[in-house]
Structure formats: C-alpha cells, structure tokens
Amino acid sequence: ILGAAPTAEEGAALVKSYQEQGILVTLVGGIIDQCIEQNVKMGASLRVIPLGYDVTSVIHVVSVAVRAALIFGNVKPGDAAGLMAYTKERVPAFVNAFSPLNEVIVAAGAGAIALGFPVLTNEDTFEVPGALIPKVAPADMNAASLDARNIKIKITKIDIPVSFASAYEGEIIRRGDMQVEFDGSRVDCCELVHMKEPGEIEDHKIEVIGPDLDEFEVGSKHSIAYVVEVAGKSMQEDFEPVFERKFHSYINCIEGVMHTGQRDMIRIRISKDTFNAGFRLKHIGEVLYANVKNEFAAVVDKCQVKVITDPELVTKIRHEIAVPMFNKRDERLATMTDEAVDVYYSCIMCQAFSPSHVCIVTPERLGLCGAVSWFDAKATNELDPTGPCQVVTKEKPIDERIGEYEDVNEAVRKFSHGALDDVSLYSIMEK
Ligand code: SF4
Structure with a gap:
C-alpha cells in the first residue's frame, strides 16, 4: 500500500x-x-x-x-x-x-x-x-x-470483537500485557472433543459455566476446560483427537490470545487489549464452533461448546472424563504392533516450514512431533483423502528386521520431493 x-x-x-x-x-x-x-x-x-x-x-x-x-x-x-x-x-x-x-x-x-x-x-x-x-x-x-488477481479466499467469519487470522499464530503475550492466564501446569485444565448422539446436541449452543474474564483479577491464573461436543452421521471416535490437535492453531489465530500445549497440559494467555476490546470466554466457544463446523463439515452435522472455569467442575472433568479418555486412546495404540496393520501413513504437515520433511507414521512409530499417531494419521486421511496424510503400503519388504520397504522408500522419495532416498523404520545405526 x-x-x-x-x-x-x-x-x-x-x-x-x-x-x-x-x-x-x-x-x-x-x-x-x-x-x-x-x-x-x-x-x-x-x-x-x-x-x-x-x-x-x-x-x-x-x-x-x-x-x-x-x-x-x-x-x-x-x-x-x-x-x-x-x-x-x-x-x-x-x-x-x-x-x-x-x-x-x-x-x-x-x-x-x-x-x-x-x-x-x-x-x-x-x-x-x-x-x-x-x-x-x-x-x-x-x-x-x-x-x-483472481484470488479466492475461503474466510470463516466469526462473531468475535478482535481479528481472527493466521497472521496472529506466532503472537507472544508477555506477562505484563496479559489480562488473565489459564495454566495447565499449575491448575487443572483440559481441552476435549466428545462425540455424542445428534439428539444430545443443540447446534451452535455456546455455554460458559463459571466466572467469566471480567470476574478475574488482572494477571491471575485460572482453570479452564473446553469441551466440544459433536455429532454427525459419518463422525467416528477416531476423529476426536484429530479435531483436538487443531485447537492449538484455532485459538492462536485469535488476535491477542496465545495457546500452547495440548490435552490437559495447555496454557492460554489473553491480552489486556483483547480483553478491553470486549473478548470474553464465549468467544473461545465461537472460534471453536466456527472452525470445527467449517473444517470438518463432511463429518460434523451438529456442534456445541462448553467453556468451563468453575475450578471444582474443571478438576472433575479433567480427572474423571478427559484423562481416562486420553488413556483409553493411548492404550488402544499401545496394544497395536506394526505387523498388525497392512498400511502405514505419511505425514507432511510440517512442510509449511520444512519443505522436504516427511514422517512415516506406524502404530509403533509416532510422527517426529509425538502428536500424530497411526490412528490420527488414518483419521486425517479419511477426513481429507487428498490432505497431508497419505496411505503408504508395505508390500515390498527389503529388510523387515530394520523396517525397510521398497514402497515406503518410494513414498519417502515422492513426498520429500527427492530430498530423501530411503528410510529404515527401526534403525539409525545400520541405515
Ligand atoms: S507427524 Fe511429522 S510431519 Fe506430521 S506434524 Fe508430526 S512432525 Fe510434522
């Protein structure tokens, strides 16, 4: 300009x-x-x-x-x-x-x-x-x-008093600029997606349970849980963690709001400017609702959000609902072996900043970030078949002892744009 x-x-x-x-x-x-x-x-x-x-x-x-x-x-x-x-x-x-x-x-x-x-x-x-x-x-x-310039932009217009854009994703809120903080390392916090029956959900219902931001002292730390309940004909429980992993990005896109971590180890800071612009807890619900409905329209027909700050209720939700649910997901994966599945998945989500990076995700081998399991990659592929996670077959073994396959190597070559030739899944010493 x-x-x-x-x-x-x-x-x-x-x-x-x-x-x-x-x-x-x-x-x-x-x-x-x-x-x-x-x-x-x-x-x-x-x-x-x-x-x-x-x-x-x-x-x-x-x-x-x-x-x-x-x-x-x-x-x-x-x-x-x-x-x-x-x-x-x-x-x-x-x-x-x-x-x-x-x-x-x-x-x-x-x-x-x-x-x-x-x-x-x-x-x-x-x-x-x-x-x-x-x-x-x-x-x-x-x-x-x-x-x-024939530029077409898909915009999710969200009814909040501050901007919502990927430009804010890396924004750091310093302690002095912070109105309030929710800190899972000190108090109980969690974020959760829960699949429900359609009859149990009122679409676009945003509920705040507990004190809102204007009832907290400036600079204070509190508990928070936000539970996004979804229903849809094609919805599966396996998709729940995939939606949850996106919350980090959704909440960070809010101007003046910083989010780190996942599951029950999250931290959210809300800036004074954003608070003064009128931002309140229901707006976190609006952001989650709009993005889940927009990005996962193929499987989510109805969605409602509960934002809870009542400390006793948050403790109950964290320990009685969220943690058992996270454990159940982890246990399911813990009992699976690489031999028990016919296909692995590639993940190129990190190519946004690391252009030749590719992970091969197997039941016993998480993505490099530790946040993408074989189930997550499978669900990501089902939700978006042309998206970042693609099916990788393992039908042409070269050496199963070190986990080398011709078809996995082909995938690595293709998705790294030729930067990598081969991968052994179980050995960094021999290959
Ligand atoms: S699995 Fe690999 S590519 Fe995918 S998000 Fe994690 S580190 Fe990035």
Whole structure:
C-alpha cells in the first residue's frame, strides 16, 4: 500500500482486512502513520510490514518478489522475460496506491505493472484494463484487488470483537500485557472433543459455566476446560483427537490470545487489549464452533461448546472424563504392533516450514512431533483423502528386521520431493 488513505480509519481498515485474509501487507509512506494512529500492530510476524516513508523503499518488496522467482521458480539471473513471466503468473501480488500520485509513484507503479502486479488507486486517472485500475474507493479496494488477481479466499467469519487470522499464530503475550492466564501446569485444565448422539446436541449452543474474564483479577491464573461436543452421521471416535490437535492453531489465530500445549497440559494467555476490546470466554466457544463446523463439515452435522472455569467442575472433568479418555486412546495404540496393520501413513504437515520433511507414521512409530499417531494419521486421511496424510503400503519388504520397504522408500522419495532416498523404520545405526 502506497501513500495515505483519505482518512486514517479507512487506511487501517484496509490493512486489517488484508491481514485477516492472511495476506502479507507492506506499507510505504503516509499509511504507516495512519496505522500507528489507529493502533494497528505491525511487524513481520503479524504480516504487516512498514517499509519506509519514501516511495523508493518499495524496492524492498520488489526484491522479495524477484527473489521468489529466483529461488522457487528457478529463474536464472539475467532472464528478464522469464522473471516477469514468473512474477505475473506465480506471485499473486498487487499494489494499492492512494492519491495524490506523483511521477515517482507512477514510475514505481509502472514497474509493478511490468512485473504483472495490477495497481489500484482512488485517483481519477486513465485506465489500463487489468493493469491500472483507477477510481476505486478505499472501502472497495480489498475486493477489487483480489478480483484483479483472481484470488479466492475461503474466510470463516466469526462473531468475535478482535481479528481472527493466521497472521496472529506466532503472537507472544508477555506477562505484563496479559489480562488473565489459564495454566495447565499449575491448575487443572483440559481441552476435549466428545462425540455424542445428534439428539444430545443443540447446534451452535455456546455455554460458559463459571466466572467469566471480567470476574478475574488482572494477571491471575485460572482453570479452564473446553469441551466440544459433536455429532454427525459419518463422525467416528477416531476423529476426536484429530479435531483436538487443531485447537492449538484455532485459538492462536485469535488476535491477542496465545495457546500452547495440548490435552490437559495447555496454557492460554489473553491480552489486556483483547480483553478491553470486549473478548470474553464465549468467544473461545465461537472460534471453536466456527472452525470445527467449517473444517470438518463432511463429518460434523451438529456442534456445541462448553467453556468451563468453575475450578471444582474443571478438576472433575479433567480427572474423571478427559484423562481416562486420553488413556483409553493411548492404550488402544499401545496394544497395536506394526505387523498388525497392512498400511502405514505419511505425514507432511510440517512442510509449511520444512519443505522436504516427511514422517512415516506406524502404530509403533509416532510422527517426529509425538502428536500424530497411526490412528490420527488414518483419521486425517479419511477426513481429507487428498490432505497431508497419505496411505503408504508395505508390500515390498527389503529388510523387515530394520523396517525397510521398497514402497515406503518410494513414498519417502515422492513426498520429500527427492530430498530423501530411503528410510529404515527401526534403525539409525545400520541405515
Ligand atoms: S507427524 Fe511429522 S510431519 Fe506430521 S506434524 Fe508430526 S512432525 Fe510434522
């Protein structure tokens, strides 16, 4: 975004709209002060990056686009035509330039257009179809920009008073910024998905049992349990832990909320800013409800959420329901052997940050993270057959003693994009 919007409110709203869609936004010129004025948090981890006040600082983001072509597109230095073809086709970037435009901004905009990035402006100037789109009101810029680049975004609109976006996933809430904390290492906490009969569930019922955030002292620690009850014709108990593993990501996507851990070892911090914006416990329920219904629509017909902070009730839920349930799941796996199954599963969930990483998950061999069991991988595959966990056959043994199979090696080669040739499941000494 180049220049200042007509008002600071409009500028900040545009920036936040992109941030909520998971789009990286870089800022040049007056828009930076507008964001500061409107308390928009900025930084690389929040995907809103101020580059500088002078229009020439736009070169930093051009550099990112060019490097994308060199690194990921294998474009050779000096191949200008190949570079421009790559950025046009593969780098879904665009420019929003606010009026008044001067010659330097126009020159920078022409450079963007040459790379295939359309420029949208609110200035009343001439149009170059698909390249320079004038007279776009600030409120329409988001939709017009996505349209110009044919970007389709699946958004889950959730009724909460703060933003919900993957940009907030790595956000750290420091003790001094924290309104309250729920800490499973000190008090009883747990998170649980429980399959029920359809008649036992009232869809979208969010219940808070116990004191809410405004009844806690600033900086205090408390117990929490949230139980997500689901029902559906194709729902299976095996899917419960798969949903639970996603809670970490869902809750972290809330602006000003930090979540770590899983099962009964969780910690959640809620920031003062988020509390002051009106965030309360029912909103945790809203986030869990919306995401479970959205992501697992194929198997979840009805969903209700209970958020419990009554300490005695949380202790009861943790020890009498959650822990026995976790133990039952673990015991089921503990009695299974690799020989007892016909197939293993691959998992590439970590390729988001480690592009050639692949795990082969077997009953006796969890994924590297320790959080994906053979049952979890199986359920993930059933829920999303083209997703991160794929069936790996084990029909062509090379050496069963060290767990080497031709078909497992083939899978490892395929999913690591050739970075790994083979794997022995039981030995790091011999192979
Ligand atoms: S099983 Fe492997 S790839 Fe999958 S989430 Fe765990 S560490 Fe990552």
